[in-house]
Amino acid sequence: MSSVIDIENISKVYRRSVVDFEYGKLKLRFKERVVHALKNLSFNVEDGEVFGLLGPNGAGKSTLIKILMTIHYPTTGSARIYGKPYWNVGVKRKIGFLPENPYFYDYLTGDEFLDFYGRLYEMPEEKIEKRIPEVLKLVGLDNFDIEKLPLKGYSKGMIQRIGLAQAILSDPSLIILDEPLSGLDPLGRKELRDVILKLKEQGKTIFFSSHILQDVETICDRVAILYQGELLNVGKMTDLLSTDITGYEVQVNTYHKELIQTLEEKAEKALVHEGEVFLFFPAGIDINAILRQISETDEKAQIISVSPRRETLEDYFIRKIKMGE
Numbered sequence: 659m660s661s662v663i664d665i666e667n668i669s670k671v672y673r674r675s676v677v678d679f680e681y682g683k684l685k686l687r688f689k690e691r692v693v694h695a696l697k698n699l700s701f702n703v704e705d706g707e708v709f710g711l712l713g714p715n716g717a718g719k720s721t722l723i724k725i726l727m728t729i730h731y732p733t734t735g736s737a738r739i740y741g742k743p744y745w746n747v748g749v750k751r752k753i754g755f756l757p758e759n760p761y762f763y764d765y766l767t768g769d770e771f772l773d774f775y776g777r778l779y780e781m782p783e784e785k786i787e788k789r790i791p792e793v794l795k796l797v798g799l800d801n802f803d804i805e806k807l808p809l810k811g812y813s814k815g816m817i818q819r820i821g822l823a824q825a826i827l828s829d830p831s832l833i834i835l836d837e838p839l840s841g842l843d844p845l846g847r848k849e850l851r852d853v854i855l856k857l858k859e860q861g862k863t864i865f866f867s868s869h870i871l872q873d874v875e876t877i878c879d880r881v882a883i884l885y886q887g888e889l890l891n892v893g894k895m896t897d898l899l900s901t902d903i904t905g906y907e908v909q910v911n912t913y914h915k916e917l918i919q920t921l922e923e924k925a926e927k928a929l930v931h932e933g934e935v936f937l938f939f940p941a942g943i944d945i946n947a948i949l950r951q952i953s954e955t956d957e958k959a960q961i962i963s964v965s966p967r968r969e970t971l972e973d974y975f976i977r978k979i980k981m982g983e
């Protein structure tokens with residue numbers, strides 16, 4: 659596989675002046691605030707990958723994306739996209755981009771907005787006309803009654819969708835999306851995840867930031883984890899996550915009070931609701947002994963499910979960030 663994005667030792671320092679004004683003593687001072695938003699980042703994104711850029715609020719995800727899009731400049735370091743410097747104008751033709759919290763023209767309808775962007779991409783008129791219904795369908799906007807509706811009448815999720823439609827309009831081979839799943843309901847997130855997978859099937863490379871870890875886990879080939887501007891890790895999900903069993907989830911249906919009490923004492927977490935008992939046991943517990951105890955204590959008890967739980971991206975993320983591991 660060849661590299662599409664090569665990030666080479668990028669650091670970004672934001673400096674801003676802050677005026678410190680005290681009215682009582684009439685003091686006026688200027689202070690400089692320095693934020694090290696990115697600290698010497700290096701990694702690459704390969705052709706045809708779905709690559710997730712993860713990190714908590716303020717980690718530097720948007721800063722990195724803005725640098726790749728030449729909206730901001732790195733303080734040191736550089737990046738190459740398709741082997742060319744990231745600021746190369748020609749290379750921009752191969753990129754579709756959805757910014758974080760996009761601000762679009764309120765008074766254009768979806769069709770007019772896409773037509774406008776098609777012209778910015780210098781697409782031929784006939785191609786724009788053909789492509790608009792295709793992308794509207796792909797992002798699921800054809801399910802909404804948006805004919806003649808200006809963008810100011812769009813919901814947040816609809817704006818995300820039209821933003822994505824704009825990003826893929828010119829059929830770019832690299833699609834960079836800053837928080838594409840934010841503002842979407844669970845169904846909308848599932849639909850957009852499917853769109854991303856469809857784009858991958860078409861051979862596109864997708865680089866996107868997110869803090870919705872379950873979504874990332876299901877669609878990304880690789881992820882990079884940023885924390886306070888530093889790259890904590892980069893790799894395949896299977897390499898990052900431990901395959902060790904972290905515990906067992908058990909559902910059992912029983913009304914046997916003593917049994918329920920014993921299980922509650924042994925479990926790390928327990929939830930009891932009208933004869934349905936949900937339990938979480940830590941790894942290392944003798945789960946077979948627990949199951950035996952259930953059937954020996956209450957013959958009527960029904961063991962509905964026993965599922966071993968493995969580390970999720972969320973567990974990993976919390977382990978890495980909160981525990982400073």
Ligand SMILES: Nc1ncnc2c1ncn2[C@@H]1O[C@H](COP(=O)(O)OP(=O)(O)OP(=O)(O)O)[C@@H](O)[C@H]1O
Nearest residue numbers: 672674693695713714715716717718719720721722
């Ligand atoms: N234009 C700017 N001027 C000064 N500081 C900035 C600027 N843009 C971002 N920062 C700072 O840089 C750091 C990284 O911000 P950034 O927006 O890249 O984070 P993020 O990972 O995208 O966060 P979020 O998940 O909230 O979108 C933050 O501390 C932020 O305050």
Ligand SMILES: [Mg+2]
Nearest residue numbers: 719720721758
């Ligand atoms: Mg951001």
